[in-house]
Each structure stands twice: as C-alpha cells, then as structure tokens.
Amino acid sequence: AQSVTQLGSHVSVSEGALVLLRCNYSSSVPPYLFWYVQYPNQGLQLLLKYTSAATLVKGINDFEAEFKKSETSFHLTKPSAHMSDAAEYFCAVSDDGGFKTIFGAGTRLFVKA
Amino acid sequence: GAVVSQHPSWVICKSGTSVKIECRSLDFQATTMFWYRQFPKQSLMLMATSNEGSKATYEQGVEKDKFLINHASLTLSTLTVTSAHPEDSSFYICSVHTGSSYEQYFGPGTRLTVT
Numbered sequence: 001a002q003s004v005t006q007l008g009s010h011v012s013v014s015e016g017a018l019v020l021l022r023c024n025y026s027s028s029v030p031p032y033l034f035w036y037v038q039y040p041n042q043g044l045q046l047l048l049k050y051t052s053a054a055t056l057v058k059g060i061n062d063f064e065a066e067f068k069k070s071e072t073s074f075h076l077t078k079p080s081a082h083m084s085d086a087a088e089y090f091c092a093v094s095d096d097g098g099f100k101t102i103f104g105a106g107t108r109l110f111v112k113a
Numbered sequence: 114g115a116v117v118s119q120h121p122s123w124v125i126c127k128s129g130t131s132v133k134i135e136c137r138s139l140d141f142q143a144t145t146m147f148w149y150r151q152f153p154k155q156s157l158m159l160m161a162t163s164n165e166g167s168k169a170t171y172e173q174g175v176e177k178d179k180f181l182i183n184h185a186s187l188t189l190s191t192l193t194v195t196s197a198h199p200e201d202s203s204f205y206i207c208s209v210h211t212g213s214s215y216e217q218y219f220g221p222g223t224r225l226t227v228t
Contacts, residue, residue, distance in 0.1 A: 032215050034216060036219075041222065041224065042221055042222060043117070043119075043208075043220050043221045043222050044157070044206070044208075044219040046218075049215060049216055051215050090156060090157070094215070097212075097215050099145065099210055100159070100162075101159070101217060102159075103157045104156060105155070106154075106155070106156050
C-alpha cells in the first residue's frame, strides 16, 4: 500500500530564505510523485512531478525536488522564499500513473517579511 | 493540461436537503474524474472515481447512496449529497486525469455548509 508522510505540519521561513518541505513515501512499486500547492479556498495546482526520469525535478516558480530512492524521500526546495509562496503544500504518490493518488497531510508554509 | 471548473463555488443548505455539485472539464474529454473531500486544515481524501458511462467506484467508508455520482458525459460529472447533515460540511474538489501526463488537474473546489 502506498503512503505519504510530510514532516512538519507548519514551516516558517523568512523572505529570501531557503524553503525545505519534507516528504517521505512508501510504495511497493516505482512510484510517481507529485508536489501540489493549494491557496485558501482553491483547488490544487501542480508544482512538479517525478515520473521515473531525472531524479532532480524542476517545477514552476523555482521549486525543485529530488527523488532519493535509498531514502524514500522527495523533498521540495526553493532557494529563496517569496511572500507569495505562503500556502499549503501537499506531497502525493501514485503507483498507477497518477490515477489513484494518495496525498500527504500537507505542510503549511509561512513566509515572514 | 486540462481546465476544470466546479459549480457552485460555495453553497449553504439546510439539514435534510440535497445538494448537487457539478464538475466540468472545459477543454478535455475526461473518461475519468475524481471526487475528493477536504476538511479544514486537513488533506484531500479520495471519495470516488467517476467513470463516464458506468457506475462510480467508491472508496471504503464512503456511502454511495449518500454521495451520488453521475458521469453522464465526457465533460461533466456531478456529485449529489443527499439528505445532507452538518457533518457533510466540507470542501469538495474534483479532478480530471488526462491519461497522458500522469497528473491530475483540479477544479477550484466547492465549499458546502449544512446548517
């Protein structure tokens, strides 16, 4: 069975600082992995996805994530936080091409001025 | 990608009434749509997979007679919450899987409040 664990329900960073949101997954087959962002009262927007190609995945708005099989991790990073990055971030895993997708509990990112 | 809309964006109804939420795929013919619910400050929980022209597949613990799903066309799926109760108050989100890009495209969500 698949599962996703996001470490830290809340992360606070200063504007301009590095953003690191942690995600560990469990899957019995090579997984597809995703990071989504959700702004208040809105749906989810895809930031990036891993589909068994390059292990370092670059997404929108300078976000990137690295797939580390040995650590079963897919942490999300951004070199410099902007105020507009404040939102809820969800890591997700799928083992069937993104059909049945399991979401992590989410991490709320706060950005301080 | 796919552009997905939901209607209404928010709805308030009285306990015991039924509410229908529409999910439309505006630029893609979707054979498969998904319905999720999200409680405040929590993650998305998959409720059911909506299949065009056939019965929806419900996740364990989701009452299919309470949450009626109809996917009558390739661009429209509806979720009807029957005999709604306050505990059904939630944010309902639909998504479309295009089959070619491994990702899902989400609608903006519908906030349901049952009084």
